[in-house]
Structure formats: C-alpha cells, structure tokens
Amino acid sequence: xxxxxxxxxxxxxxxxxxxxxxxxxxxxxxxxxxxxxxxxxxxxxxxxxxxxxxxxxxxxxxxxxxxxxxxxxxxxxxxxxxxxxxxxxxxxxxxxxxxxxxxxxxxxxxxxxxxxxxxxxxxxxxxxxxxxxxxxxxxxxxxxxxxxxxxxxxxxxxxxxxxxxxxxxxxxxxxxxxxxxxxxxxxxxxxxxxxxxxxxxxxxxxxxxxxxxxxxxxxxxxxxxxxxxxxxxxxxxxxxxxxxxxxxxxxxxxxx
Amino acid sequence: xxxxxxxxxxxxxxxxxxxxxxxxxxxxxxxxxxxxxxxxxxxxxxxxxxxxxxxxxxxxxxxxxxxxxxxxxxxxxxxxxxxxxxxxxxxxxxxxxxxxxxxxxxxxxxxxxxxxxxxxxxxxxxxxxxxxxxxxxxxxxxxxxxxxxxxxxxxxxxxxxxxxxxxxxxxxxxxxxxxxxxxxxxxxxxxxxxxxxxxxxxxxxxxxxxxxxxxxxxxxxxxxxxxxxxxxxxxxxxxxxxxxxxxxxxxxxxxxxxxxxxxxxxxxxxxxxxxxxxxxxxxxxxxxxxxxxxxxxxxxxxxxxxxxxxxxxxxxxxxxxxxxxxxxxxxxxxxxxxxxxxxxxxxxxxxxxxxxxxxxxxxxxxxxxxxxxxxxxxxxxxxxxxxxxx
Numbered sequence: 001x002x003x004x005x006x007x008x009x010x011x012x013x014x015x016x017x018x019x020x021x022x023x024x025x026x027x028x029x030x031x032x033x034x035x036x037x038x039x040x041x042x043x044x045x046x047x048x049x050x051x052x053x054x055x056x057x058x059x060x061x062x063x064x065x066x067x068x069x070x071x072x073x074x075x076x077x078x079x080x081x082x083x084x085x086x087x088x089x090x091x092x093x094x095x096x097x098x099x100x101x102x103x104x105x106x107x108x109x110x111x112x113x114x115x116x117x118x119x120x121x122x123x124x125x126x127x128x129x130x131x132x133x134x135x136x137x138x139x140x141x142x143x144x145x146x147x148x149x150x151x152x153x154x155x156x157x158x159x160x161x162x163x164x165x166x167x168x169x170x171x172x173x174x175x176x177x178x179x180x181x182x183x184x185x186x187x188x189x190x191x192x193x194x195x196x197x198x199x200x201x202x203x204x205x206x207x208x209x210x211x212x213x214x215x216x217x218x219x220x221x222x223x224x225x226x227x228x229x230x231x232x233x234x235x236x237x238x239x240x241x242x243x244x245x246x247x248x249x250x251x252x253x254x255x256x
Numbered sequence: 257x258x259x260x261x262x263x264x265x266x267x268x269x270x271x272x273x274x275x276x277x278x279x280x281x282x283x284x285x286x287x288x289x290x291x292x293x294x295x296x297x298x299x300x301x302x303x304x305x306x307x308x309x310x311x312x313x314x315x316x317x318x319x320x321x322x323x324x325x326x327x328x329x330x331x332x333x334x335x336x337x338x339x340x341x342x343x344x345x346x347x348x349x350x351x352x353x354x355x356x357x358x359x360x361x362x363x364x365x366x367x368x369x370x371x372x373x374x375x376x377x378x379x380x381x382x383x384x385x386x387x388x389x390x391x392x393x394x395x396x397x398x399x400x401x402x403x404x405x406x407x408x409x410x411x412x413x414x415x416x417x418x419x420x421x422x423x424x425x426x427x428x429x430x431x432x433x434x435x436x437x438x439x440x441x442x443x444x445x446x447x448x449x450x451x452x453x454x455x456x457x458x459x460x461x462x463x464x465x466x467x468x469x470x471x472x473x474x475x476x477x478x479x480x481x482x483x484x485x486x487x488x489x490x491x492x493x494x495x496x497x498x499x500x501x502x503x504x505x506x507x508x509x510x511x512x513x514x515x516x517x518x519x520x521x522x523x524x525x526x527x528x529x530x531x532x533x534x535x536x537x538x539x540x541x542x543x544x545x546x547x548x549x550x551x552x553x554x555x556x557x558x559x560x561x562x563x564x565x566x567x568x569x570x571x572x573x574x575x576x577x578x579x580x581x582x583x584x585x586x587x588x589x590x591x592x593x594x595x596x597x598x599x600x601x602x603x604x605x606x607x608x609x610x611x612x613x614x615x616x617x618x619x620x621x622x623x624x625x626x627x628x629x630x631x632x633x634x635x636x637x638x639x640x641x642x643x644x645x646x
Binding site: 054056085086089090091092093094095096097099101103104105106107116117120121162165166169 | 505507508510511512513514515516517518519521525526529530604
C-alpha cells in the first residue's frame with residue numbers, strides 16, 4: 001500500500017502451542033532500512049515471532065503486515081480471508097529467512113542453493129539467476145566455492161551461503177533466527193561480518209541473536225523480549241547500558 | 257627382520273597398535289606422558305606406532321625403562337629406532353575358514369559328480385525359446401508391477417501425510433488391506449474378478465458409461481498377475497516412501513517454503529530428492545523380491561520363467577535340471593539388479609557423504625595398481641582416522 005509506512009508492523013500478536021501461550025500480545029514496528037536486534041532468554045518466543053512473520057506458523061490473534069501487506073490474510077470489509085498456498089508462497093518470497101541450523105539443501109551445490117528460489121519462484125532464466133548468484137556469493141566472500149556441496153563447507157561458510165540464498169530473492173526484509181548460535185566460536189565473526197555489510201547496504205533486518213556486541217554496533221533498535229512480549233525497545237546504547245526494565249537488566253548482567 | 261618378537265614386546269604391541277586417536281601420543285603411558293612432556297605426542301611422527309617396520313622394538317627392555325614418570329620416560333620407551341608392530345593373531349578365524357573351505361569342496365564335488373544334476377539337460381534348456389520367453393515375461397511382470405508399485409506407492413505416501421483425515425485414513429486402509437493379505441491370494445482374486453464384476457465400464461458414477469468390456473477379456477491372467485503384484489507392491493512402497501519423506505528434516509521444507517516455493521515445488525525439488533537416499537536401498541530389495549515373487553504368477557498359468565520350465569518338466573520329468581535353469585536365470589538377473597542398485601545409491605549419496613565409496617572397479621584398480629596404496633590399508637587400524645582429522 002504505502003511505501004512510506006514501516007516495513008514490518010506487528011500488533012497484538014498472540015500465538016499458543018497447545019495450552020502454552022508463547023506470544024502474548026506483542027507489538028513491533030520496523031522502519032524501512034532499519035536493523036532491529038531482538039534479545040531475550042530462550043523460551044521467550046523470539047523464534048516463534050520470526051516464524052509467524054514468515055507464516056511458517058499461523059497466528060491466533062493480532063496481525064502482521066510486511067511492506068503494507070497483511071501476512072497470511074486478505075481483508076475484505078470486516079473479514080479476514082486466509083490466503084491460499086500460492087499467495088502465501090508469493091508473500092514469503094518477499095521475506096528472506098536465515099536459520100539457526102543453516103538448512104542449506106545438502107543435495108545441491110552452493111550455486112544451486114542460491115539460484116533455486118529465483119528460478120522456481122521468480123521464473124528467472126538459469127544464466128540470469130546464476131550471474132546474480134555469483135555476484136551474491138562474491139558479496140559474502142565465497143565466489144570461489146560456487147560448485148561446492150554444503151558438506152564440503154564450514155558452518156560459517158554455509159551460513160554465508162544461506163544469507164546469499166535469502167538475498168537472491170531480492171527480499172524487502174530478512175529475518176535472522178540466531179544465525180550464529182550453531183556455529184563454532186571462531187566462525188561467528190565471518191557471518192557477523194556478512195550481516196554487518198548487509199546492514200550497511202540498507203537492508204531491513206530483524207535479527208534474533210545472543211551477540212550483544214553485534215547488536216550494540218549494528219542495530220538501530222534493540223528490543224528485549226521476555227514472556228511473549230517486547231519488554232523494552234530503543235536505541236542500543238539506551239537499552240544495553242541503561243535498561244529501564246528490571247528483567248532486561250537481569251538478562252544483560254548474565255550474558256555480558 | 258624381527259617379526260616374531262619376545263613376549264615382552266608382544267605385551268606392548270596392542271597399546272602401540274591401537275593408539276589410534278593420537279591424543280596421548282603413541283606411548284604406553286599415554287596421558288601422563290603427554291601431560292608432562294608438553295605435547296611430545298604431537299612431535300612424534302604419527303606413523304611411528306603403526307609403521308610397518310623392519311627394525312626390532314624398543315632399544316631398552318620394557319621392565320627396566322622408566323615408565324612415563326621421569327622426564328622423557330615414555331617417549332624413550334618407543335623413541336629412537338622404529339618399532340615393529342606385532343599384530344593380534346586370530347586362530348579361530350583360520351578354523352572357521354578351513355571349515356568353510358571344506359564345505360565348499362564338498363558342494364563342488366557333488367555338483368560335478370552327481371549325475372542327477374544332469375548338466376547337459378540344463379545346458380540344452382538354458383537358452384531355448386520357451387525359457388527365454390518365460391524370462392522375458394518375468395522381466396515384464398517385474399518392471400510393470402514395480403512401476404505401478406512405485407508410482408501408486410508414492411501417491412499413497414503423500415496422501416498418508418495429508419492433513420485431511422479422510423484422505424490419510426484412506427491411504428492407511430489401502431496399506432492395511434493389501435499388506436495384510438498374501439500376495440498369492442490377491443493374484444488369484446484378480447484372476448477370478450470376472451465372477452464378481454462380469455462387465456467393466458468407464459463412465460460417470462451412478463450415470464451413463466462410455467466404454468464397456470467383458471471382465472474376462474480385459475483381465476487376462478497376465479493382467480491379473482500385474483494387478484496382484486503391483487497393487488500389493490504399492491502398499492509396501494507407500495511405507496518405504498513415507499519413511500523416506502519423514503527422514504528429511506523439517507527445516508529443509510521450511511527453508512524451501514521461506515524462499516517462496518509452493519508445497520508441491522518443495523516436495524518435488526527438496527524433499528523427494530533427499531528422501532531418495534533412504535528410499536533407494538529398500539526399493540532395490542523390493543525389485544529383487546518382485547523378480548522372485550513374480551513366479552507366483554505360475555499358479556494362474558502365466559508363462560513366466562518358472563511356469564515355462566514347469567511346462568517342460570511336466571513332459572520330461574527332469575524337474576531338477578529344469579528348475580536349475582530357472583535358478584540360474586534368477587541369479588543372473590538379481591546379480592545385474594544388485595549392480596544397478598549400487599550405482600543408483602552412489603548417485604543419490606551426493607551431498608550426504610563427504611567422499612563417495614569406491615566403485616568395485618576403482619577398488620580393483622587400487623588393489624592391483626600402485627603398491628603404495630597397500631600399506632595404508634594394512635595399517636588402517638591407526639593412521640587412517642588420524643589423517644582424516646587433519
């Protein structure tokens with residue numbers, strides 16, 4: 001609708017699994033080009049939040065909009081119509097996602113991993129998609145590994161290819177779900193570096209992370225999440241150094 | 257060359273030989289020595305303990321040498337001259353081997369000398385027109401039934417995983433019925449289906465029909481056999497394919513969906529290709545099993561391999577030689593199928609194994625080829641994992 005509004009809007013989001021309520025009326029706005037880092041203890045619903053934005057989970061109440069479009073539903077008058085599979089897929093193409101456990105496609109080369117989406121979803125021709133993929137692999141520093149299979153690459157390299165794979169769809173927004181948590185400590189730096197470059201290029205990013213230093217340096221907004229809501233959000237310096245909320249302070253004192 | 261060492265050396269040998277992980281260095285006194293010597297284990301040439309060697313073991317006798325407490329103790333135990341590894345002996349393997357050799361000799365002698373095998377009859381009937389036609393029908397039955405089984409089985413597996421309970425339980429009932437009854441009963445049932453439905457027609461349910469046929473002319477014995485074997489096979493294949501689909505981690509589908517692929521695209525390009533690694537080996541079994549099970553079609557007089565030799569021996573009463581004709585042909589075809597399966601598995605192992613296993617051909621070439629490959633295989637007990645890690 002409006003290219004001027006926030007890239008991502010979340011209002012009163014509720015989500016339960018069985019009897020356990022994970023998200024309890026969460027609100028969040030992410031401006032275009034902004035980088036939001038979400039911190040919080042495990043079990044606070046951070047991953048669920050990202051999965052709802054990409055409609056890997058349905059929501060129970062509240063709504064999410066990406067780029068002015070409602071996620072998963074179409075509104076007509078007073079009713080929300082659930083979207084069919086094809087339209088959900090089309091909407092997902094606009095939102096990239098990078099997973100904690102990498103999830104590269106092991107039976108495909110790095111290059112095929114990156115070109116899969118554009119060729120199947122955007123119907124790009126193979127050469128066009130491959131040119132773009134090689135450029136993206138170059139941006140994450142892996143131009144020379146295009147023909148490698150994932151199991152021939154380190155975790156850090158795999159995660160950088162996962163970033164290139166998400167970028168290949170030319171998304172408006174990229175979600176990172178603890179992208180460095182499953183990596184060996186010495187491989188974390190290269191992935192954060194790729195993400196830093198991405199942030200500097202103006203990509204809108206929502207990053208669930210435990211890397212407080214990264215959040216301090218790169219984020220425009222740091223949001224602290226606990227108990228299914230965002231407890232406090234603001235500029236990194238304010239949230240990380242002068243937390244207003246008791247639980248934020250407690251959490252930071254444990255991880256810092 | 258001192259290959260047979262004295263008892264003290266024999267005691268030391270297993271320690272040195274099996275110190276495969278290299279963590280404590282190639283010493284009997286392992287951890288203590290490495291700790292005090294500050295990584296002396298790393299400095300040792302890794303091939304020392306397992307090296308295939310020409311010189312006798314340690315310079316000093318074990319009992320008198322310092323054992324890892326004094327400075328340089330353990331290192332000296334094995335250091336200096338290269339040491340000989342004395343391999344563990346396995347006398348019972350020799351006994352078992354001799355027993356097998358004896359049984360093989362008895363079998364060969366009997367095959368060669370018992371006139372009732374009638375090898376000349378086997379030879380005469382091995383490539384007769386009747387035999388080859390029977391073989392061809394067997395192959396036809398196998399291929400068509402497996403094709404039905406694989407396609408219908410995949411459909412059933414996908415239906416079984418459907419969120420619609422009616423659809424998934426329909427698939428479950430199918431598997432329940434067709435896996436729960438003997439295949440020979442099913443073959444007989446399809447053979448006599450004309451008694452149940454004398455005419456078969458294609459048309460609108462409860463409405464007019466467009467094509468109509470006499471069930472007896474449509475369902476020939478061959479068709480009945482195909483139906484019996486194929487529909488039964490589909491039930492087994494459904495379970496195999498379902499196991500394959502379930503073996504692909506959910507994160508794979510989620511990653512594909514998050515790229516904007518539809519469910520069908522995700523299934524086709526991401527899930528099924530990866531499921532193949534799990535699906536192919538048992539499917540290979542099923543093909544081989546189908547080749548043999550197709551002999552059941554002989555009960556409804558389909559002239560496949562078994563029935564075609566039965567026809568001959570019912571005339572000549574040379575049951576054993578003619579059954580041997582069938583046996584040998586079955587073995588030949590299953591052997592070919594085995595080879596095919598091996599290469600198919602290699603094809604789908606791409607991306608899951610760091611290095612593909614060698615083909616038999618490559619293995620043969622390595623064995624007869626360059627000599628330097630052999631010590632590596634002989635010493636596999638310890639240097640192999642070491643080099644993998646680096």
